[in-house]
Amino acid sequence: MNAATAVDRLAEIAFPLTPCPDENRAFHEHWPVRLGDTDGDERLRLDAVARYLQDIGYDHLQVVDDGDLHPGWIVRRTVIDVLAPIEFGDRVHLRRWPSALSNRWCNMRIQVRSDNGGLIETEMFLIHVDIEAGRPARMTDRFMAPMLAATTQHRLSWRPALQEHTHVGAEPRPFPLRVTDVDRYGHVNNAVHWEAVEEALARFPDAPTSPYRVILEHAGPVMAGDDVLIRAWRSESAQHVQLEVDGSARTLARIESLTDTSR
DSSP states (O other), X not given: OOHHHHHHHHHTSOSSOOOOSOGGGSEEEEEEOOGXXXXXXXXXXXXXXXXXXXXXXXXXXXXXXXXXXXXXXXXXXXXXXXXXXXXXXXEEEEEEEEEEEOSSEEEEEEEEEETTSOEEEEXXXXXXXXXXXXXXXXXXXXXXXXXXXXXXXXXXXXXXXXXOOOSOSOOOEEOOOOGXXXXXXXXXXXXXXXXXXXXXXXXXXXXXXXXXXXXXXXXXXXXXXXXXXXXXXXXXXXXXXXXXXTTEEEEEEEEEEOSSTTO
C-alpha cells in the first residue's frame, strides 16, 4: 500500500462514525468505571475501553438467536474516538449495533456514554471464526437476521487502513508479555495491544487530549512466548505505534487529534 492509497483508506473510515438508526434496537449494558479501569489522572484508559467492547460483545451473544453457535471472533480493526473524557467513579452506558456485514464478518458500533457527559464512539471489524478449524466461518441465518434488518450495508469487505512502516528512526523497545496477557487460544488478548498504545502515549509529551481518534489494526497474531518489540514515533499528522515480532509488524496503531474535523 503506497502513501496515497493509505490516505484514501483512512478517509474511508468516516468521522463521525455512523450513528445508531434506532437506539431501541441496540443492545444496552451499563456499569461503573472502576479503579482498575483508570490511570493516575482518573481517566478511563484505552485498554479498559477495549475490554468494555469485548465484554458487551459476549453479553450480546447471550441474548441473540444462535448466539451460542458463534463463540469465536477475531478483532481485525478497532476505531476509538474519544470525544469527551470519562473518569473514575462515572457510570457508562454502552449501546451496540451493527453498521455493516457480510456473511462471515461485520462492523459493530459501540457507543460509550457516561452519566457525567463523557462520550466515546467506537467501531470494530469482527471476523467470525470456526474455532476448531481456525478459519472464517459463515454466520447462521438466524444469527444474521437482526443484523440484516438493522443495516442496508450487506456486502462488507476487508480493506486495511494502516500500513507497516519499516524505515522510521524510532528505536524499538522490548514489550514483555505476561502470563495474564494470553487467552485460552494462546493469543495475546486484544486489550493488551491497547496497553501498548497507552504505553506509547505516555512517552509523548504532546499526546492528544480529547477529542482524538485511535485506529488499531492487527496485521498478524501475537502469541504466548513471542518476543515482542514496541516502536512509537510521531509524523506530521499523527502518532504511530507498532508491535513487532521477528522483524515484522503484528499490530499497527495511529493516534490523531480530532480538533480539525475536516478530514
